[in-house]
Amino acid sequence: MGExxxxxxxxxxxxxxxxxxxxxxxxxxxxxxxxxxxxRAVEVAASFFExxxxxxxxxxxxxxxxxxxxxxPLGILGILYTPYAIIFGEFxxxxxxxxxxxxxxxxxxxxxxxxxxxxxGGLERQSKVFLIRELSPILLSSYLTAFSRAIGELGVALIVxxxxxxxxxxxxTAIAIQTSIGNYEYAIYLGLILISITIAIISSLRALxxxxxxx
Amino acid sequence: MEVILKDVWFSYDGLTYALRGINLGxxxxxxxxxxxxxxxxxxxxxxxxSLMMRPTRGAVLINGRDFWGLGDEEKALIRRNIVFVHDRxxxxxxxxxxxxxxxxxxxxxxxxxxxxYYVSRYGLEGILNKPTxxxxxxxxxxxxxxxxxxxxxxxxxxxxxxxxxxxxxxELLLEDIKVRVKENVTTIIAxxxxxxxxxxxxxNIVELTxxxxxxxxxxxxxxxxxxx
Numbered sequence: 001m002g003e004x005x006x007x008x009x010x011x012x013x014x015x016x017x018x019x020x021x022x023x024x025x026x027x028x029x030x031x032x033x034x035x036x037x038x039x040r041a042v043e044v045a046a047s048f049f050e051x052x053x054x055x056x057x058x059x060x061x062x063x064x065x066x067x068x069x070x071x072x073p074l075g076i077l078g079i080l081y082t083p084y085a086i087i088f089g090e091f092x093x094x095x096x097x098x099x100x101x102x103x104x105x106x107x108x109x110x111x112x113x114x115x116x117x118x119x120x121g122g123l124e125r126q127s128k129v130f131l132i133r134e135l136s137p138i139l140l141s142s143y144l145t146a147f148s149r150a151i152g153e154l155g156v157a158l159i160v161x162x163x164x165x166x167x168x169x170x171x172x173t174a175i176a177i178q179t180s181i182g183n184y185e186y187a188i189y190l191g192l193i194l195i196s197i198t199i200a201i202i203s204s205l206r207a208l209x210x211x212x213x214x215x
Numbered sequence: 216m217e218v219i220l221k222d223v224w225f226s227y228d229g230l231t232y233a234l235r236g237i238n239l240g241x242x243x244x245x246x247x248x249x250x251x252x253x254x255x256x257x258x259x260x261x262x263x264x265s266l267m268m269r270p271t272r273g274a275v276l277i278n279g280r281d282f283w284g285l286g287d288e289e290k291a292l293i294r295r296n297i298v299f300v301h302d303r304x305x306x307x308x309x310x311x312x313x314x315x316x317x318x319x320x321x322x323x324x325x326x327x328x329x330x331x332y333y334v335s336r337y338g339l340e341g342i343l344n345k346p347t348x349x350x351x352x353x354x355x356x357x358x359x360x361x362x363x364x365x366x367x368x369x370x371x372x373x374x375x376x377x378x379x380x381x382x383x384x385x386e387l388l389l390e391d392i393k394v395r396v397k398e399n400v401t402t403i404i405a406x407x408x409x410x411x412x413x414x415x416x417x418x419n420i421v422e423l424t425x426x427x428x429x430x431x432x433x434x435x436x437x438x439x440x441x442x443x
Binding site for chain 1: 368
């Protein structure tokens with residue numbers, strides 16, 4: 001029998017929620033910047049990130065491994081095979097998903113909100129506050145999708161985390177490792193937990209969003 | 216407040232011009248009507264008059280000063296005198312109440328009585344708590360008009376104001392425009408249709424054609440007419 005289920009689950013939630021939050025924040029900043037340019041810039045950026053969504057997480061894991069390898073460009077950080085390495089890698093897995101979900105919305109809503117606020121005698125800077133408020137449902141959606149992508153990926157967690165028991169073992173790596181050693185019952189429990197967490201968090205936050213944000 | 220457009224050109228894409236060399240003065244209070252076919256540049260012109268879009272070329276003079284050369288704070292103060300209502304209403308997420316109070320909230324002002332008056336006048340009391348995404352097009356338009364009227368702006372700019380509204384609300388809006396004329400404040404309207412009652416009270420009617428020609432109308436019978 002491996003590490004307690006609760007411990008693996010807590011670690012998974014912690015790592016994925018931070019990776020998703022970082023990816024979400026970067027996407028937001030990038031979306032605001034690109035949407036202030038032109039529609040063409042938005043389309044180019046959206047197409048580029050849409051292509052990145054399809055890259056296998058193992059390929060992302062390999063690239064992140066190259067970066068964090070002791071002799072690699074970021075080897076000096078010494079974070080390979082730590083939870084930080086997984087957060088770093090999952091950031092790149094979640095970023096394209098979060099960005100492609102929000103960029104077109106940000107672009108379309110931005111000008112409308114700006115025009116409305118100016119037309120009512122508001123200031124340019126006020127329009128940014130209203131923009132965030134207006135976009136909050138899609139921002140929530142974007143975060144949740146980034147989180148799902150992060151918590152459900154295996155490639156990065158296995159390659160740069162190593163699935164070290166009690167340290168970098170997350171739900172997906174634990175499932176892979178337990179299955180490979182024939183511990184199917186334990187792997188099934190882990191799988192059920194992963195599915196339940198994903199469904200529970202996403203449906204409850206979405207319901208909360210429906211209730212709060214659309215009122 | 217005096218708004219003068221001096222040789223204004225505007226391009227959305229840098230290749231073609233939606234407005235070409237427009238010279239127009241909003242110098243006296245009253246009702247100004249801009250008429251023209253689809254794609255004539257009416258909305259673009261209104262947005263430039265409303266100080267929301269900067270001309271590609273030319274100047275917008277406010278009381279003789281180039282608006283786009285002013286500092287942000289001064290621009291914001293001037294903008295408070297002009298309120299624009301979009302053809303397709305823009306409402307924010309939230310309730311009708313939140314949206315009708317938005318203009319006053321942005322300005323940090325209070326105006327419960329004025330809002331109550333217009334909400335009641337346009338029959339919106341029953342839907343004040345309704346989320347805006349559940350409104351019909353006509354209700355949404357009425358909300359955007361009430362939101363603007365409640366600000367009592369010195370210059371009110373209405374883009375196709377009668378679109379989506381039912382006949383009762385069209386009639387109410389006509390009356391409100393007449394009241395504004397009597398109160399000696401400025402209202403600017405862009406429309407496909409000319410209402411006879413508006414003609415009677417407007418001394419400033421201009422035709423815009425493909426952003427190129429702007430002429431002061433004398434013969435009203437040339438244009439599609441609608442009686443309220």
